[in-house]
Structures are given as C-alpha cells and as structure tokens.
Amino acid sequence: MQENKNVNYLTAKESRQISRENRRITNQIEKNRNRRNIPEAEYLTNMQDDGNVVEFDGLKTYFYTDIGVVRAVDGISFNIPKGKTVGVVGESGCGKSVTSLSLMQLVQRPQGQIVGGEIRLNMGDGKAYDVARMPTEQMEKIRGNMVSMIFQEPMTSLNPVFRIGVQLDEVINLHNPEMSKELIKARSIEMLDTVGIANAEGIYQRYPHELSGGMRQRVMIAMALVCSPQLIIADEPTTALDVTIQAQILDLLRNLKDKINSSIMLITHDLGVVAEMADHVVVMYAGRIVEQGTAQEVFLNPVHPYTVGLMASKPVVNREVERLYSIPGSVPNPINMPNYCYFRDRCDRAFDKCVGKYPPYFSVSPTHSVACYLYEDQQHAK
Ligand SMILES: Nc1ncnc2c1ncn2[C@@H]1O[C@H](COP(=O)(O)OP(=O)(O)OP(=O)(O)O)[C@@H](O)[C@H]1O
Numbered sequence: 001m002q003e004n005k006n007v008n009y010l011t012a013k014e015s016r017q018i019s020r021e022n023r024r025i026t027n028q029i030e031k032n033r034n035r036r037n038i039p040e041a042e043y044l045t046n047m048q049d050d051g052n053v054v055e056f057d058g059l060k061t062y063f064y065t066d067i068g069v070v071r072a073v074d075g076i077s078f079n080i081p082k083g084k085t086v087g088v089v090g091e092s093g094c095g096k097s098v099t100s101l102s103l104m105q106l107v108q109r110p111q112g113q114i115v116g117g118e119i120r121l122n123m124g125d126g127k128a129y130d131v132a133r134m135p136t137e138q139m140e141k142i143r144g145n146m147v148s149m150i151f152q153e154p155m156t157s158l159n160p161v162f163r164i165g166v167q168l169d170e171v172i173n174l175h176n177p178e179m180s181k182e183l184i185k186a187r188s189i190e191m192l193d194t195v196g197i198a199n200a201e202g203i204y205q206r207y208p209h210e211l212s213g214g215m216r217q218r219v220m221i222a223m224a225l226v227c228s229p230q231l232i233i234a235d236e237p238t239t240a241l242d243v244t245i246q247a248q249i250l251d252l253l254r255n256l257k258d259k260i261n262s263s264i265m266l267i268t269h270d271l272g273v274v275a276e277m278a279d280h281v282v283v284m285y286a287g288r289i290v291e292q293g294t295a296q297e298v299f300l301n302p303v304h305p306y307t308v309g310l311m312a313s314k315p316v317v318n319r320e321v322e323r324l325y326s327i328p329g330s331v332p333n334p335i336n337m338p339n340y341c342y343f344r345d346r347c348d349r350a351f352d353k354c355v356g357k358y359p360p361y362f363s364v365s366p367t368h369s370v371a372c373y374l375y376e377d378q379q380h381a382k
C-alpha cells in the first residue's frame with residue numbers, strides 16, 4: 001500500500017482510533033458530570049473583582065470530532081463588568097458562539113466539552129459559582145433567570161405550534177411557580193408592551209408565524225428579559241433584520257438593559273453595532289483573544305494587525321474606495337493549529353519574532369492588551 005503523505009487525510013482505521021480515544025475522554029468527563037448530589041463546594045469559587053458579573057478565566061472548550069479535536073475556544077480570559085456591555089467580535093468560526101454557549105452550559109455534549117479554565121458567575125449574594133463545574137440542575141435555575149440569551153434566528157427559538165402568550169407565560173411560570181395564572185398573563189402582556197409591541201394583548205394570542213421578523217425578535221427579547229436577568233447574552237441579535245429595525249432593536253436592548261441594570265455580552269461580526277453599543281471590546285481570532293480594551297481604545301487605536309484589518313474592511317459612509325479591503329488568506333484549520341501566532345500567515349506586518357511560539361499578551365494601556373510581538377517593547381510596567 002502506498003504511504004499517504006497528506007496530513008489532512010485520515011484512513012478509516014485512524015478515524016476509528018480517534019473516535020475510540022474521543023469516547024474514552026468524553027465518557028470520563030460525562031461520568032464525572034453525571035454524579036448525583038454534587039456538593040456546592042465543588043463549584044464554589046471567588047470573583048477576582050466583585051464589580052464583575054462574569055469572569056472568563058482561561059476557558060477552553062473543545063469538540064472531540066472523528067477527524068480530530070477542534071479547539072473552538074482555547075484559553076480565553078475576559079470580564080463582564082456589572083451594568084456594562086462587552087462586545088465580542090471576530091470572523092465566522094472564531095469561537096464567539098461557543099464562548100457564550102459555554103457560559104450557558106449549552107455546548108453540544110458529549111462531543112463538546114469544557115476542558116479547562118473557569119467561568120466565574122457572580123451570584124450577587126457574595127457567592128460565586130464556576131459554571132464549568134456546576135451541575136445541570138443548578139444551571140437550570142440560573143438559565144433564563146440570572147443569565148438569559150437572545151439568539152440570532154428567532155424562528156428557530158420560538159416554538160411554532162404554541163401561541164406567543166403560552167410561551168412567555170411558561171418562562172415566567174418556570175421561575176416563579178408561586179405566581180397566579182392571571183398575574184403571569186398580566187406580566188407577559190406588560191413585557192410585550194415594554195418591548196414596543198403595539199396591541200400586546202392581540203399578539204399574546206398569535207402564533208410565531210403570524211409575526212414579522214422584527215416582532216419575533218422583540219418577542220425573543222421580551223422572553224429573555226422577563227425575569228430581569230443580570231446578564232443578557234445577545235448572539236447576533238440583529239443580523240436577520242433590516243437596518244432600520246436593527247437600530248430600533250438595539251435601542252430597545254440598550255434602554256431595557258439600563259432599566260433592569262444588567263450587563264450585555266454582545267456577540268456580532270458587525271463592528272458598527274459594537275461601536276454603538278459596547279463599553280469594552282474583545283476581538284477573537286481562531287479560538288483565542290488577540291486584542292481587548294475599552295471600545296474607544298479598540299476603535300480609535302486598534303493595534304493587532306487583525307483588528308486593524310477588520311476595521312479597514314468595514315464600509316464607511318462618505319469614504320470613496322475602489323474595493324472594500326479584505327484580509328488575505330483564511331483562518332487556519334482548527335484541527336491542526338500551528339504552534340506560532342495563528343494570524344502570522346495572513347499578516348502583512350509579520351517579522352522574525354513571529355516565527356517563535358504563540359505571543360503572550362502585552363499591555364498597550366492598563367485596559368488595553370494585545371497578543372502580538374510588535375508591542376513587546378511597549379509593555380507597561382506591571
Ligand atoms: N457541534 C460542533 N461540533 C464540532 N465543531 C463545532 C461544533 N460547534 C462549533 N464547532 C466549531 O467551533 C468553532 C467555533 O464555532 P462558533 O460557532 O463559536 O463560531 P462563531 O464565532 O460563533 O461564528 P459565526 O460568526 O459564524 O457565528 C468552529 O470552528 C466550529 O466549526
């Protein structure tokens with residue numbers, strides 16, 4: 001038989017071996033997760049700063065697939081301060097959704113697993129839990145209540161066979177079992193009203209397919225905010241909408257956030273949305289954070305060549321360009337990541353230092369850090 005030199009090619013035997021090894025690893029993790037009555041002490045932790053709702057600390061979420069391990073999120077750390085909006089940007093497949101799904105414990109198991117790091121969730125009563133180790137029953141109490149999520153495509157999240165009202169009532173009932181039916185209904189209608197739906201009582205009786213896209217997105221927001229969560233995760237909340245509705249939904253989200261004093265983790269590849277909404281910005285590339293800072297720092301003074309490229313590829317009104325800039329090349333294969341900077345092969349500013357290992361973080365200012373050797377000399381004294 002001829003030897004195959006192509007590293008991307010797997011024989012059936014190799015694939016079987018990988019699956020067997022994957023099963024061994026994931027079974028072990030699942031067995032550990034599925035124990036009954038896990039004591040609180042196992043997932044109790046301490047916030048580094050009580051001013052944060054969530055602290056991601058070295059989070060690693062991997063997918064064990066039959067062709068190898070996908071390091072979808074590979075050691076990311078950032079904080080979401082109380083009352084602030086943190087924007088997470090990066091191109092498709094860089095791990096934005098997997099980061100938010102990890103925080104909700106909604107990563108597709110058993111192949112998807114959190115294999116390292118902590119996600120510290122501030123419970124508000126002086127306690128903090130590590131979501132990575134929290135048992136599922138505990139997480140169910142938090143989901144929708146303390147942390148809730150607005151998904152990209154409302155049609156896939158709303159159940160087509162139930163009326164809007166029934167679905168909203170269910171959320172309220174789940175987290176407030178003592179509330180009476182009438183009170184729940186009144187609360188649902190009030191919430192539909194709050195998100196700007198005219199004729200809330202009529203819409204309460206409708207089915208999802210009878211609503212327009214913008215209205216469905218409003219219903220999704222109503223559903224996510226009905227229990228006044230401390231953190232709202234919005235994963236591409238406006239991608240499916242046209243620009244005017246998009247602006248209205250963003251306004252709504254901002255107003256509601258201030259009303260209930262919660263934080264937002266805003267995931268999007270639309271830099272305009274981030275510029276308008278976010279206080280802090282986290283830029284991800286291939287499962288890692290390449291740059292983070294305040295929105296001002298990242299927008300006015302982007303330092304990582306990838307962020308600079310992202311900014312240059314954003315269309316701007318009143319600026320004439322022949323062609324919109326696009327970053328050359330593509331994201332490396334997530335299964336065979338190189339052991340040097342993942343962006344090097346696409347970077348026009350790469351130099352001899354970039355041949356070495358993946359760059360650590362260098363700080364450009366106390367709140368602005370970047371994983372790029374170009375900024376090694378500018379490091380602030382710690
Ligand atoms: N269930 C899964 N099984 C295997 N790999 C997965 C799974 N879900 C996600 N991945 C991989 O994880 C990586 C990150 O995916 P993720 O969905 O977080 O990207 P994203 O940044 O949200 O992209 P987009 O902007 O397109 O939504 C991708 O390489 C993707 O292929």
Ligand SMILES: [Mg+2]
Pocket residue numbers: 096097098235
């Ligand atoms: Mg996504």
